[in-house]
Amino acid sequence: MEALAQLIKLQDYVSRYEWNAFRYPSQFIRLKNENWNKLIALWEEREDLSEVKVNVETSEEHHPRWKIWKRKSKSVHDEENIEADLYDLPDTKEELKRYFLDKLLQIQLKWATSTVTDISFVDKQWVEDPEIRYFLQRFPDTYLFMYYPVFNIKKAPVDGEIILITPVGIEIISQIRAEKDATIIAQNQRTWIVKENDEERKMLSPQIALKRTEQIIKSILNHHEVQLPIQKTVLAKENPIHFLEEPYQTKLIGMHQYESWFRQRRNISSPLKSHQLKTAEILLKHCQTTSVKRPEWEEERDEFEFVSDEF
Structure with missing residues (x-):
């Protein structure tokens, strides 16, 4: 299972990838694949597993649950356990994939908002943002996403756009969210037009934010003597974009x-690249992070196990 790109930075929240940008991407892929293989095996043998004898501690019937990514020792990340009720697993393999990806999405959000020692207070809008789900669940796991990161430039916070770090380069994406019946008209570098039902309104050109983010990335990478192709993209999945000529080094991607x-x-199709991870590490070091220390924490363990609990 290749789907589920990795969320390495969400706004200014503390990210596990900041600790070690070389370790966590490959660790996530390994754990994801291992646990998917175990879950699909359980699903295929569900009829036999349903006969597992369970302990009955009360007069009520308790169903066995299987925990994915359960740590061998109790830690502050016990909350990351994914529980799969054998009797509630989906009927089809496609539904099982969606079930698994939704569970992994919860872990990705935790990895992008907490570490063993620190935690950020997450705005509810990000947890419910459908675009985060879209980017993470539709792209390969070797894609590293920075979702509206806040860069720390000369001790001042500067908002960035969506940054996609792939094995072959960097893509900066500016999304346009407009009504489904609206048409986007690309005009000059300052203002564009959103047209709907013969009514028009102005919007700030997405080129402004794209160029700002590009300049930040180029400045940071040049300082570290790292060269990587950078592509700027305006993305409107549900709206047509009309334009006479595409802006320089910018792709306008409308619904067509x-x-x-x-x-x-x-x-x-490419594995993670060392230059890709190095780029992620450098950019993360120049991001702003807002977090607080956990009240209590223990040293993180890398080992996970797939266990069954009987209730």
């Missing part, structure tokens, strides 16, 4: 260009 754009990114 979307499928081709999406397939190209899905079809990139």
